[in-house]
Structures are given as C-alpha cells and as structure tokens.
Amino acid sequence: MKTLSSVCVYCGASSQVADVHKEAAHALGDGLARRGIRLVYGGGRVGLMGIVADAALAAGGEVVGIIPEHIQSAEIEHTGLTELHVVDSMHTRKRMMVERSDAFVVLPGGLGTLDEMFEVLTWKQLQLHDKPVVIADVDGYWRPLLGLVDHMVAQGFARIDRSKLYSVADQVDGVFDALERLPDAQTATQTRKL
Structure with a gap:
C-alpha cells in the first residue's frame, strides 16, 4: 500500500443510519490519515461523508x-477541508474523483453511492482505468447487491472476473488488508481519458 497516495471513498450522506456504519466511516477516515493517504470524497459535511472527512482531518490527514x-x-459542503472543489456537474465531480485517486473504497450508501460505484466498476471493466476497488460490506450491507452481480453473471448478462474487478471486505481492517495486498504495478496505472 506504500504506493497509494490517495483513496476515493464513496458513501452515503444520510445520518439516519445504524451506528455500525458511522463507526466504519470514522475508522476508515482515521485509518487513511494515519497511513498518510489523502482522502478524496464528495465534499459533504453530513452523513457518512462528513464522518469520514472529519475523522481523517482529526487524525491530521489531507481531505479533498x-x-x-x-x-x-x-x-x-464541508468548509474545513484541505481542498474543496466546486464543480459544474455530477459528471465533472465523478471524473475528478477518479482522476485524483489511486484506489476506491465503497462504504454503505444510497442511490448516489450505487451510481458512483457502478460507474467506476464499469470504467474498470472497459479498461479506462485499472485502479483497485474495495467494497466495504459492513454488517452485510452490500450482500444483496453482490448476490445480484452473481446472478447477472450466472444469467450471462455480465462476463466479469469479479476478483479482477473488485475486492470485498466485511470490516474496515479488511479494507486496509485488501489495499496492502495490491501489486505495485496496479496502483501506478494511469487513468485513460474518460
């Protein structure tokens, strides 16, 4: 994981969620900062987004x-970040998040998180980038979705090697374990024009 300088975190903006998800967001933000990894995220101050950013900042990390x-x-918007970029559209936001990140972690979230996750996975499948994606299946949150992906593969609608497309961790420590197991060449890959 030494070659990772920044990780994009996709997560929900709702505060009306179980404490286990809030604790995971805090642990992830704190863990990134303590490892000297810059957090790139959607810029919000509410929900898991705010928690992950606040935890990274409190641990002395950089947050974009x-x-x-x-x-x-x-x-x-979160007003206490290292950098805050206000952009013209969701499309610009998602492109910048991909360009500014060496890897992606998906915490629990809603439709926006699903949109971001599937777009970054689709771009990876299309070989527009080869950056690692780790799905944090905290408390089994993503299990139904992962089952749907398996169903799509079984039905012939998706021909993917899931092990090359994404990793799954059931807790935050597992996210860092997955990132540490990455080959150096994978994290150094440049993003093609999106």
Missing part, C-alpha cells in the same frame, strides 16, 4: 472534497 454547485448551494 469535490462537490457540484447545485449541492454546494444547499449549504451542505
């Missing part, structure tokens, strides 16, 4: 937020 104008104007 990328937020679209229409969300920033609702006054939910």
